[in-house]
Amino acid sequence: MDSPPVDVDLALVGGGGAASLVLAALDRHGVRDVRIAVVDPVHRRGQDRTWAFWDQPGNDLDELLSASWSRVEVVTPDLHRTLDLTPLRYAMLRSGPIYERAAEAERRLAVTRILASAGRVDDDGERVLVRTGDGRPLLRTRWLLDSRPRPPRRPGRTNWLQHFRGWWLTADRPIFDPARAVLMDFRTPQPTRGVSFGYVLPVDSRYALVEYTEFSPDLLSGAAYDAALAGYRDLLGLDPARLTVTEVENGVIPMTDGPFEARPSPRVVRLGTAGGATRPSTGFTFSAMHRQAEQVASAVADGRPPVPAPAYPHRHLWMDAVALRALDAGLVDGPDFFGRLFDRNPASRVLRFLDGHTTVAEDLAVMRSTRLQPMVTATVADAAGRLRDRLAPARRPAWAVPPPVVGSASPGAERADPDR
Structure with a gap:
């Protein structure tokens, strides 16, 4: 006879970087008396990945860093640049300290850890039932945070x-x-x-x-x-x-440029790459994962739904789509494209732009750094592609994992989502 599902208030499916950051943030925000579970077939420990990112010094990550730099180099075949990132820093963080902090948080939060692969997810609007890969009930929760890899809601144009x-x-x-x-x-x-x-x-x-x-x-x-x-x-x-x-x-x-569905159902929230944390034009992920974790923990501590804000402004995602198309079509040269960004903007502006923290005026300055005619061509092509997408049947990119059927999730643990 099957055991009844574990009953909790908040469950995390996938126990890698995104979930570890959430656990640490919940502990730091003083969350108590909330029943929490983690579902993952592997208990992550040690150095299995490295994240690199930029931020301002003086936060909860300081003591965990392997190294950080206020000066970095950007090199192209014709120019060697040394950039001052002040007031930001470029930082490197290995996974071991993050997993250790998450393990300490688990103990203080009295987290239930379930060493299993989650399969189907059923959300009735009040509770979410998580099943094993063969359909057995595994866990029932008020809110589910899911960091397993997913394809975009629709295929990308690039x-x-x-x-x-x-x-x-x-x-x-x-x-x-x-x-x-x-x-x-x-x-x-x-x-x-x-x-x-x-x-x-x-x-x-x-x-x-x-x-x-x-x-x-x-x-x-x-x-x-x-x-x-x-x-x-x-x-x-x-x-x-x-x-x-x-x-x-x-x-x-x-x-x-395919959109990731961060809220697939009323009480399921996706984190990490599946929740839109990966910047399309660079692949950087960690900073947005860290923001998501802080927002989730703050909401839980205040008794609000654990739903983070979108990782990046819509206008930045549009700019990324245009840049990807220009690079993919060979309209711009990659080294020249990135070199011009750093040559014509303060380094801190470029990095804040890539994190989604620039103003509209700063965005315009970044756009003016690029070569005009190729980007206009890419913008027109992007607009035409968006129109075709509305009229054509759905396609899936070759690299995407198989999409879940409605109301379900494919089995498997969270995939490594390293951020450089």
């Missing part, structure tokens, strides 16, 4: 990926400058369709994450990522005989 491989390198002598990070180095060979760059995040003079990243429609083979990384290492003038690769990181993040 569907790219941010995909990357990074090597954690230990050197036998001081070779890195811990005072500066390389944010984007576009001297890497550029793909036929897409943008590539390397970057360097030094923790100290002998230890750094060196990574190769592409924005493009298709993934590479493992050998191709390694070859690209070796080429970038050589470009930096690093002697492989003096280096040891201690860890390898990989990631794939959607870059699409």
Whole structure:
């Protein structure tokens, strides 16, 4: 005979970065006497991913950071820029401290952890019933926060990926400058369709994450990522005989103008990439996940529905759609596009724009940084694409996971949603 479902007030399906940030925020906001459950077949621990992001110093993440930088470099084939990010910083956070803080929060919040894969989700408007993959009742909750990966509500007109491989390198002598990070180095060979760059995040003079990243429609083979990384290492003038690769990181993040459905039913709220936290034009996710967690926790502490605000303004998502189309169609050169943004704007404005925190006047300044004619062409094409989408039957991008049927959710734990 099946056991009755666990009854709670708030449930989190998926136990990765998004859920961990929510748990820590609930604890920090003093939430008590709320029955909480986490459903995930894996209890996350240790260093399984790295996030990089920009913010202002003096928040709850300070003591968890592996490193941070107020000065970064953006390099194109014709220019080497050193940018002062003040009053912002570029920061690196590994997953271990986040998982540890979440585990401490679980104990103080008396969270029920269910080591299982969630399947179908039924929301009757009052309670949400979560079932296992084979349909057995698993959990019943007043509110469900779901961070499992989902495809967009409709396919995007442009569907790219941010995909990357990074090597954690230990050197036998001081070779890195811990005072500066390389944010984007576009001297890497550029793909036929897409943008590539390397970057360097030094923790100290002998230890750094060196990574190769592409924005493009298709993934590479493992050998191709390694070859690209070796080429970038050589470009930096690093002697492989003096280096040891201690860890390898990989990631794939959607870059699409397809809209993600953050509120699929009255009492189901999606977080992370599934909830729209990934910036379509860059793949950055962590800052928006952190904002979502703070908003959810504040709402629960005040007795309000745990529904965060949209991650980015609608006008920014439109600008991202135009930029993606321009890059995908080859109307603009990727290194030139990003280089002009940093050349013609204060670095802090560009970073605040990418986080969705700029004013309309600042947005116009960012738009004026780009080449006019290609962006006008992309804007017209985007408008035509939106019209076609209204008239044509739905399509799904090849990279999307199978969509859930109405009232249900596909089995599986939260996928890694690394934010660079």
